[in-house]
Amino acid sequence: MQIRSFQLSDYRSVAELLEEVLSEECCEETMGAFARQLSWDSELVLVAESAGVIAGVLIGTIDKQKGYMYRVAVHEGFRRQGVGRALVSTMNNRFRQRKVMKVLIPGDKHNELLRPFYESLGVRPIDFAQLTHPLSIVAG
Incomplete structure (x- = not known):
């Protein structure tokens, strides 16, 4: 298995994966954030x-x-x-390279379902954060 940055040729496969594994509501929210992140910095979209x-x-x-x-x-x-686990580890490495001081998981209802996964990683500092706006609007 290889962890790498997203490439344009991955778009269809990634979109299909998101549609397959996420709820319809979660997928809609995620596709907007996905598109926005690709326009900002595709190095932070890992496959x-x-x-x-x-x-x-x-x-x-x-x-x-x-x-x-x-x-x-x-x-x-x-x-x-x-x-x-490999995706999270690679993202943490990218964050460290960019001098990120704190890693957060948006505490939305979709990520709450994954809390046991994130907690099992034992990676610190990881915190759940309640955002006042969707990530696709406030970050960048």
Whole structure:
């Protein structure tokens, strides 16, 4: 498995993955943030690829000196194989390279479902943050 930055040729596969694993409401919100992040900094959209198949995606962003892991999605056939863990680890490395002081997980109702996953990573500092505006509007 390889973790790498998103490439334009990944768009269809990533969009299909998001549609497949996220609720309709979550997918709509995520697609807006995904498009916005690609226009700002595609290096913070990571994909996990295995044998030419997109196994997972992590959309991150930086706002001032805070890094946000906005949304992680892993294809059902690749779950419990370390894909999400590898995506988070790689994003943390990118955040460190950019001198991010704190890593946050937007505490929306969709990410709340993943709290046990994030807590199992034991990576610090990770905190859930309640945002007053959708990430796709306030960060950049």
